[in-house]
Amino acid sequence: MSKPDPRKQNGHRRRQTRARILARDTHCALCGQWIDKTLTTIPGQHGPKCTGQTPNHQPCPGCIPHPHRAEVDEDIPVSRGGSPHSLDNCALMHRQCNQWKSNQTLAEAQQQLTTQNTQHTTATPQQTTTRINW
Numbered sequence: 001m002s003k004p005d006p007r008k009q010n011g012h013r014r015r016q017t018r019a020r021i022l023a024r025d026t027h028c029a030l031c032g033q034w035i036d037k038t039l040t041t042i043p044g045q046h047g048p049k050c051t052g053q054t055p056n057h058q059p060c061p062g063c064i065p066h067p068h069r070a071e072v073d074e075d076i077p078v079s080r081g082g083s084p085h086s087l088d089n090c091a092l093m094h095r096q097c098n099q100w101k102s103n104q105t106l107a108e109a110q111q112q113l114t115t116q117n118t119q120h121t122t123a124t125p126q127q128t129t130t131r132i133n134w
């Protein structure tokens with residue numbers, strides 16, 4: 001008996017997990033703020049490689065990912081043994097929060113946030129500058 005391609009299967013599972021998390025969560029697991037799931041890219045802002053057109057030859061509306069768009073984050077990062085398919089291990093997060101969290105666990109990231117907040121009262125992931133290097 002031949003096994004199905006695990007990578008294809010994982011891609012399917014990943015999309016399924018993503019869809020479920022998107023349907024389940026409404027707020028960011030890290031900063032607790034509501035996430036606007038309609039956000040995709042920043043309108044009118046383009047990366048240096050943009051030709052001004054989408055691959056279907058439509059005018060490009062903007063191609064830099066919106067820092068507040070919804071992304072699915074693994075509480076325990078995959079690089080540290082977390083499952084990208086477990087609904088318990090995944091949560092919705094702002095892109096910016098997700099990038100800030102990086103490969104910390106959610107608990108570690110929250111701990112660091114608390115520490116930062118006691119040091120500088122204004123520091124939250126919302127206010128950190130997102131540097132985009134395309």
Ligand SMILES: [Zn+2]
Nearest residue numbers: 028031094097
């Ligand atoms: Zn957030």
Ligand SMILES: [Zn+2]
Nearest residue numbers: 046050060063
């Ligand atoms: Zn563009």
